Amino acid sequence: MAPKRKASAATGRASKRVASGVSTPVSIDSDDDYSGSEENESLGPNSAAPPKYDKVIDKFKASAYVKKKGKQQPKDAADQLFRADRDFADQQLKPDHRLRPLWLDPTHGKVVLETFSPSFKQAQNFLINIAEPQSRTNNMHEYTITAHSLFAAVSVGLTEQDIIKQLEMFSKTKLPQSIIEYIHKVTQSFGKVRLVLKQNNYFVESSDASVLQMLLRDPVISACRAEEGDELRTEKAAKAGGLVIPGTKEAQSNKEVEARNEQARKEQSEHQGDAEDSEDEYGGKKANRDMEEMLLQEEDDDDLDEVHSFQIDGTKIQTVQEHCNVQLELPLTEEYDFRADNKNATLDIDLKPATQIRYYQEHALNKMFGNGRARSGIIVLPCGAGKTLVGITAACTEKKSVIVLCTSATSAGQWRAEFIKWSNVNPDDVIIFTSSEKGRVPSRACIIVCTYSMVTQNTRRAYDSQQTMDQITKREWGLMILDEVHVVPAEMFRRVTERIKTHSKLGLTATLLREDDKIKDLNFLIGPKLYEANWLQLSEEGHIARVQCAEVWCPMTIEFHSEYINAKTTNKRSLLSIMNPRKFQACQFLIDFHERRGDKIIVFSDNVYALKAYATGLGKPYIFGDTGQREREMVLQNFQFNDNVSTIFLSKIGDTSLDLPEATCLIQISSHYGSRRQEAQRLGRILRAKRRNDEGFNAFFYSLVSKDTMEMYYSSKRQAFLVDQGYAFKVITHLNGIDSMPNLRYETQDEKMTLLTDVLLQSETAGDEEKIVDDLFSNDKSGFRKAGGGKKGNGVKRQAGTLSSLAGGEDMAYLEYQKGSKSNKELAKPKNKFFAKEERERERRKKAQREMLQ
Numbered sequence: 001m002a003p004k005r006k007a008s009a010a011t012g013r014a015s016k017r018v019a020s021g022v023s024t025p026v027s028i029d030s031d032d033d034y035s036g037s038e039e040n041e042s043l044g045p046n047s048a049a050p051p052k053y054d055k056v057i058d059k060f061k062a063s064a065y066v067k068k069k070g071k072q073q074p075k076d077a078a079d080q081l082f083r084a085d086r087d088f089a090d091q092q093l094k095p096d097h098r099l100r101p102l103w104l105d106p107t108h109g110k111v112v113l114e115t116f117s118p119s120f121k122q123a124q125n126f127l128i129n130i131a132e133p134q135s136r137t138n139n140m141h142e143y144t145i146t147a148h149s150l151f152a153a154v155s156v157g158l159t160e161q162d163i164i165k166q167l168e169m170f171s172k173t174k175l176p177q178s179i180i181e182y183i184h185k186v187t188q189s190f191g192k193v194r195l196v197l198k199q200n201n202y203f204v205e206s207s208d209a210s211v212l213q214m215l216l217r218d219p220v221i222s223a224c225r226a227e228e229g230d231e232l233r234t235e236k237a238a239k240a241g242g243l244v245i246p247g248t249k250e251a252q253s254n255k256e257v258e259a260r261n262e263q264a265r266k267e268q269s270e271h272q273g274d275a276e277d278s279e280d281e282y283g284g285k286k287a288n289r290d291m292e293e294m295l296l297q298e299e300d301d302d303d304l305d306e307v308h309s310f311q312i313d314g315t316k317i318q319t320v321q322e323h324c325n326v327q328l329e330l331p332l333t334e335e336y337d338f339r340a341d342n343k344n345a346t347l348d349i350d351l352k353p354a355t356q357i358r359y360y361q362e363h364a365l366n367k368m369f370g371n372g373r374a375r376s377g378i379i380v381l382p383c384g385a386g387k388t389l390v391g392i393t394a395a396c397t398e399k400k401s402v403i404v405l406c407t408s409a410t411s412a413g414q415w416r417a418e419f420i421k422w423s424n425v426n427p428d429d430v431i432i433f434t435s436s437e438k439g440r441v442p443s444r445a446c447i448i449v450c451t452y453s454m455v456t457q458n459t460r461r462a463y464d465s466q467q468t469m470d471q472i473t474k475r476e477w478g479l480m481i482l483d484e485v486h487v488v489p490a491e492m493f494r495r496v497t498e499r500i501k502t503h504s505k506l507g508l509t510a511t512l513l514r515e516d517d518k519i520k521d522l523n524f525l526i527g528p529k530l531y532e533a534n535w536l537q538l539s540e541e542g543h544i545a546r547v548q549c550a551e552v553w554c555p556m557t558i559e560f561h562s563e564y565i566n567a568k569t570t571n572k573r574s575l576l577s578i579m580n581p582r583k584f585q586a587c588q589f590l591i592d593f594h595e596r597r598g599d600k601i602i603v604f605s606d607n608v609y610a611l612k613a614y615a616t617g618l619g620k621p622y623i624f625g626d627t628g629q630r631e632r633e634m635v636l637q638n639f640q641f642n643d644n645v646s647t648i649f650l651s652k653i654g655d656t657s658l659d660l661p662e663a664t665c666l667i668q669i670s671s672h673y674g675s676r677r678q679e680a681q682r683l684g685r686i687l688r689a690k691r692r693n694d695e696g697f698n699a700f701f702y703s704l705v706s707k708d709t710m711e712m713y714y715s716s717k718r719q720a721f722l723v724d725q726g727y728a729f730k731v732i733t734h735l736n737g738i739d740s741m742p743n744l745r746y747e748t749q750d751e752k753m754t755l756l757t758d759v760l761l762q763s764e765t766a767g768d769e770e771k772i773v774d775d776l777f778s779n780d781k782s783g784f785r786k787a788g789g790g791k792k793g794n795g796v797k798r799q800a801g802t803l804s805s806l807a808g809g810e811d812m813a814y815l816e817y818q819k820g821s822k823s824n825k826e827l828a829k830p831k832n833k834f835f836a837k838e839e840r841e842r843e844r845r846k847k848a849q850r851e852m853l854q
């Protein structure tokens, strides 16, 4: 379902190329019958061993239908599309199928949604709750129903019957039995047990005592129990009622009604004060009020249910969570009944009256607070769509102490400023705890904003820092906001959740693509994905900018290319392709073109040598890791407010947390291999463009790649995520007007040769990607291996995937590799004929040299 890249923009001739989408078909194993084994299905108290709830929990397996027809050997590239298990001819279309928008694949849980259907919106709202979005292009959306997506659905209050009924309603065919069975199997085991924090102690809680008895028979769980004996605690649990989220229209009208009532009460008491007092003396009105209160109390009592629980050792919660989630497939949900929490102090915070949250922010928060309690989980919104306000509104809803974890000190400062901007919180109650700013945590309810590395640091701390840390770990927090969850190593989350006791967790991210292979851990370390917004829809509605994406092919000069072929190391090859004079010229041309249109341009380069060479060559300011704070601020302020500074060059330090709404054009000259995440983050820098609501406004995103080099291969890898979000990448093979541009650099052969000599004279390290000293991954203090390579000679494999891939709902779509790893070398082998020929040529020359030396 990968869309075609469109033909070129007005700026040049174009060629068509099909982008490699990431949603590769799921491979199936016909030996595994979907209906699965029946063993250990019961939850009854007599079950001897804890049941393995669902052998097929993560993935739809091949149906009996496939078995019947057997596997066929693929004959050509398209053959897989016509395999037996993809033949759905035996499914009967409903007579009114044209009005219904869903196609269902009974064997893999794939769902295809027609965006042109009259009921598209309703179907989309429903699907987003129960399935993982895989690809959302203009005409078709593709989702997968996975165990984890159903888990998220159950955790936001949908029942098995709701899911089946609505799927049936939207489906063009009768709902396949395999899907009904799968939903039944998965939903019956989810939402049964919860992890709750009460007075600094953790409990596993359920309204079904037999499930807890069964868990206690499990040796791993029972070893984590904090109390002796077999007894369970039993208590009454009040059902939480409806809750109004601040910043919504409902909250606003409630406030107006409250204000009117208050006014009316005041006026009435002024008129009737004396009379009421005298009536009270005779038990008149007072007795009535007592009666009303009693009745209300009784009504509340009717709502009480019984819950059972057992206490677990606070240091072993992760073992319990992991074991329940992965081995027993009985995930622990985390819900916080904050309105019933009288022990933890209330934080005086509300959204400012003028603050109104947007509809998608409200949808996301409804998923979190839908049943009147705070559910832990992850909210996915595109860059610039307002994740910070979602976090702040969650804090205003709970009104308990909040701890916010961010990736950098800059980001911590921004979070504090946003809290003060959007809410009425007392600024003294928002404290920053970073390496450069160590506010003291008061004993009253407060908000603390800190960096992940500050909390997870293992080495000895300075006295004041240790004191703050002690205050953080010793108390209970109502809400923990985890920013940018896709970049933080899972190991860090483990430490954070181990050290800090919190009732609820909210993870925020723009993409669930991760740079380690621990994405599945997020499910039990934070919680399920609660909401994911549609990028294209938000950009059509003007909440984020519309962006034109293009890949510009820059041919290598003959000299650069022959050096590229002969270069012995990846670093050298990489430097030669970045410094390709034609790429430089394309960059110069695009800057000139967009400056004249009135755009503000950011040029990104991961390679610092190239960053400096391009920026100084074009007389533009640049910022990289070593640039001092003052200089950074000066450059950024000039970019924002000075009309004479329209272009800045940034290294990868600008990938995240950079709020420059003036930027309307991005040019990428060097990037990190095939990182889809980096591509999405960089695009995010222009999604928040200030001018996004101007008539006909478009932001521009250019990726410059040197032709016939590895850059082309990585470029299409990088685009996969955005392509699945519905972005079309144009390929520009020639920039019209570049040949006649005055003052174009590297026009003469001499200039080109001087540049080449300079590049060849650079040391090996000049080809390195920038290493940022205080970035999360290279911070040795925190004791984490670097995501960019780990120990010397011990390359790290990077993997990325969607939540569904972690659930096994799809094959891992794509791997990101790190320089030096074995798998990287495998991957780096040329795939196309041209590169293969080059590679053979190089091998042949090497062999000849060796033979000569012998």
Ligand SMILES: Nc1ncnc2c1ncn2[C@@H]1O[C@H](COP(=O)(O)OP(=O)(O)OP(=O)(O)O)[C@@H](O)[C@H]1O
Pocket: 356, 357, 358, 361, 381, 382, 383, 384, 385, 386, 387, 388, 389, 510, 657, 658, 659, 684, 688
């Ligand atoms: N409901 C709202 N009303 C008005 N402005 C809003 C609203 N929500 C977000 N914004 C504005 O949108 C912009 C982007 O918000 P924010 O910085 O929270 O985005 P983000 O999703 O965190 O982006 P990134 O992933 O790049 O950090 C900000 O200028 C913010 O003030």
